[in-house]
């Protein structure tokens with residue numbers, strides 16, 4: 001089967017400090033990204049996500065291991081033409097405007113790629129920078145730079161985009177907008193590899209994930225396989241019943257405004273609680289079943305190691 | 306095409322640097338100051354103006370090359386602009402060559418500006434256009450190429466301050482290495498003499514680009530020497546750039 005990206009047994013050691021001290025950052029990373037999927041690369045800060053992505057994009061040379069992009073060696077120009085990369089906390093030439101910067105980027109591709117100027121405008125409006133197209137990047141906020149970074153990664157319409165913490169530094173609206181762009185890329189048949197330490201961003205959109213911890217991949221697979229769909233517990237917010245009366249059903253917690261948050265672990269007790277509430281003419285404000293999240297999985301794995 | 310884009314972008318960046326204009330101002334002050342110096346001396350005043358003017362051109366141009374050149378590559382790595390650039394389908398040597406050429410273009414503009422001030426000043430004294438001064442300026446420019454390459458080389462692996470010190474030493478030693486030859490000739494044979502002789506052969510001889518005396522004093526320069534100096538300069542520049550590429554290609558951008 002063709003893979004969009006295949007990494008095999010990547011090792012990398014950094015020598016840091018005045019008196020160089022060795023630090024193993026990648027200890028045998030292997031994973032494959034299938035064409036057309038959104039692949040999430042997850043792990044806490046310092047796990048080695050950025051280092052892995054820099055190896056893939058040819059910014060760092062691994063000590064050992066092999067990387068293929070669409071079946072080609074990752075350092076070949078053919079491979080690099082197929083990918084677009086958004087670095088972590090991107091920073092660009094601050095004396096250029098967004099439009100000038102994208103024009104400059106477009107000149108770094110072979111003529112046959114044919115990037116026309118309408119493409120630049122189209123990208124600027126896609127990432128929501130159309131109004132500030134002629135503002136120098138020095139006046140851009142962190143979130144706006146992130147958007148500009150998105151645009152430069154997409155400039156040549158690559159088959160695969162590699163995004164390092166793509167939603168970092170964005171407000172909630174920005175996160176949603178850029179998440180929508182990522183989903184749209186998938187719908188267009190592109191492959192997406194993105195890294196993140198924030199799980200909520202990823203679990204909604206990823207097909208498969210790999211979890212990296214201290215330079216090692218400790219779990220990978222499709223989201224359905226990693227996360228059980230069963231309900232862990234149900235949270236009911238109610239008012240009008242004393243918390244003491246509820247201890248038989250689950251764990252009651254007093255909250256503001258006379259409300260009580262009740263955590264119920266057995267499903268059959270939910271009906272009993274509701275009946276009680278009904279008989280007292282009390283009020284239910286919300287009822288939320290909680291399934292396992294990637295976060296739970298993540299916390300569990302990190303605790304066990 | 307890719308190299309051209311990078312070179313033009315580098316030029317755009319370099320030409321914005323205020324240090325450049327400060328140095329240009331100092332160069333102008335020195336050139337004009339030579340006029341005052343000339344008043345205080347007996348003998349050929351025009352010769353002093355020419356001498357000081359050409360020296361200023363050489364020194365301040367080299368200083369521009371060093372200060373801007375040592376920053377250029379370092380800044381790209383430090384500010385991480387290099388990440389998005391080098392993940393695009395370009396070779397690292399194309400990046401480095403683009404940076405070099407962009408800086409050379411900047412220096413060319415600066416050289417033109419300094420030369421205009423200098424030539425106008427000379428014209429007011431002689432009332433003839435002295436084209437042979439252009440030959441001297443041509444060799445000063447070849448020297449810029451070499452100094453720029455050295456600055457770029459150091460900035461591939463070192464901080465701007467250290468790189469500037471190294472590059473400035475290169476410039477100064479390069480101009481004093483003929484003094485080393487005199488020293489060697491005066492030394493008694495032995496290990497010291499051999500060591501100095503080896504050192505002498507490895508150091509660049511920037512005096513090869515110094516045709517000031519000949520041109521100012523209207524001493525004819527054989528054509529062979531012009532060709533030799535040009536080839537020497539271009540070859541040395543090529544060698545230094547190759548070394549820079551060799552280092553840069555192996556670098557990790559952590």
Ligand SMILES: Nc1ncnc2c1ncn2[C@@H]1O[C@H](COP(=O)(O)OP(=O)(O)O)[C@@H](O)[C@H]1O
Nearest residue numbers: 016025043044045046047048049050051052559
């Ligand atoms: N510039 C650097 N200087 C020192 N250590 C670094 C540097 N970059 C990365 N590291 C080390 O490499 C490890 C992995 O970093 P990184 O790949 O950036 O992690 P992540 O992107 O998952 O947060 C970290 O533990 C850190 O100690």
Ligand SMILES: [Mg+2]
Nearest residue numbers: 049050051088
């Ligand atoms: Mg990171």
